[in-house]
Amino acid sequence: MEGITVIDHPLVQHKLTIMRDKETSTASFRGLLREISTLLCYEVTRNLQLTTVRIETPMTTIDAPTLEGKKLVFASILRAGNGLLEGMLDLVPAARVAHVGIYRDHETLQPVEYYFKAPEDLADRLVIVVDPMLATANSAIAAIEKLKERGARNIRFLCLLAAPEGIERFRAAHPDVEIFTAAIDSHLNEKGYIVPGLGDAGDRMYGTK
Incomplete structure (x- = not known):
């Protein structure tokens, strides 16, 4: 599918099955x-731009590769996005963090925004939006619209599972926003849950249901 990358690494698939x-x-x-988010982070950042910096090793002076440009921004869609965020920050601790508070009304299935906080100069940074x-x-869609309003231009979306219906609407x-996911499942049920899925990620992560 155009604009979507399925991360089919064996360790990702194994951990996803247990989840x-x-x-x-x-x-x-x-x-x-947290573990799987670190693995997914490797893939979503695979083609980051590099430059070189001159350093001295214990043996000699070399021009060594280093990340180019300003620090990344990880944008977590609350609350479940924080489960992915923590593992990604383990890998990229210098990343800036945005929080987008949006929940889905269980009757209308429409997004309701209640919080937004993001770093400045989003236009100069790669923003990786995360939600399981x-x-x-x-x-x-609503979270990315908000980030674009604040100037974000280079955005990627990372999730654990995606439904075909959601992919179609998102695209x-x-x-202009590429999707990275560990799996594309069969469909959505009448309540808007992914099938076979893994249930409500936030509830399972925090034990709230």
Whole structure:
């Protein structure tokens, strides 16, 4: 599918299978989400631009590769996005962080915004938006619209699972934003949940249901 990368690394798929299991405990789910987010972060940042810097090793002076440009921004769609955020910050601790508070109304399935806080100069940074699920895509679309209003131009979206319906809506709304996901599942059910999915990621991560 155009504009979408499926991260099919064996370790990602193995950990995702354990997370899907309804018998997996809250503590295990939370730990696995942190682990898998680090692996996903490797892939979503694979083609970052590099420059060189002159350093001295214990043996000699070399021009060594280093990241070019300003620090990344990880934009977490609250609350479940924080599960991915933590593992990504383990890998890129210098990244800036944006928080976008959006929840899905369970009756209308439409996004409701309640919080937004982001670094300045988003136009000069790569912004990676994170949320475990791309289901109806309403929350993701709204979050990215808000980030674009604040000047973000270079945006990628990272999730664990995506539904075909969500991908279609997302790509129609933001064709310039590439999607990275560990799996594309079958479909959405009548309540807007991904099938086979893994349930509500936020509830499973925090033990709230």
